[in-house]
Amino acid sequence: DVNMGCPKKFSTANRMGATLMTDTDRAIKILNAMKAAAPDVPLSFKTRVFDDKAESVHHLSTILRAVNVHSVTLHSRTREMRNEQAPLYEHAAEIIAEVKKEFPEICFSLNGSMGCSGLHHLSGESRDAAQRAKASLVKKHQDEEKAAGVEPTPLVVASTWRRQPH
Numbered sequence: 766d767v768n769m770g771c772p773k774k775f776s777t778a779n780r781m782g783a784t785l786m787t788d789t790d791r792a793i794k795i796l797n798a799m800k801a802a803a804p805d806v807p808l809s810f811k812t813r814v815f816d817d818k819a820e821s822v823h824h825l826s827t828i829l830r831a832v833n834v835h836s837v838t839l840h841s842r843t844r845e846m847r848n849e850q851a852p853l854y855e856h857a858a859e860i861i862a863e864v865k866k867e868f869p870e871i872c873f874s875l876n877g878s879m880g881c882s883g884l885h886h887l888s889g890e891s892r893d894a895a896q897r898a899k900a901s902l903v904k905k906h907q908d909e910e911k912a913a914g915v916e917p918t919p920l921v922v923a924s925t926w927r928r929q930p931h
Contacts, residue, residue, distance in 0.1 A: 770813040772844045783844035786812055789827050796832040807835035813844050814857050821860045829868050841877035852877035
């Protein structure tokens with residue numbers, strides 16, 4: 766798993782992380798080198814959305830045409846955004862839907878405050894979008910399993926562990 770979305774200075778100062786979002790040729794070289802080094806290991810990468818949907822679709826599609834990738838984690842924030850800012854779930858979902866038209870076999874995961882504990886700071890509308898995104902990804906996976914004649918993976922909802930006050 767190659768993290769091509771980290772906006773932290775220690776990554777970007779070395780031309781890694783989120784800088785690979787704007788250096789697609791370098792990203793492809795890194796991914797292909799990893800695949801060559803471990804051809805039997807599924808390859809995945811994480812990246813962030815661009816403000817412009819078409820730019821995000823182009824970035825992902827260019828990489829997926831050039832590299833044998835198993836899955837992509839799409840962070841629902843731009844490289845300029847930080848955790849305090851609400852994720853762009855609907856924007857990310859539209860990008861995934863567009864890319865899946867050409868690459869239906871690629872497994873996408875949505876990232877960005879998706880855990881139960883990470884949703885508390887979101888507004889009602891953003892929280893609803895996050896839950897819809899999570900549910901649609903699970904549902905799509907279950908539908909694909911059914912179509913392949915496999916018993917669908919059950920959806921397990923786990924409550925968040927919280928430390929009890931003394």
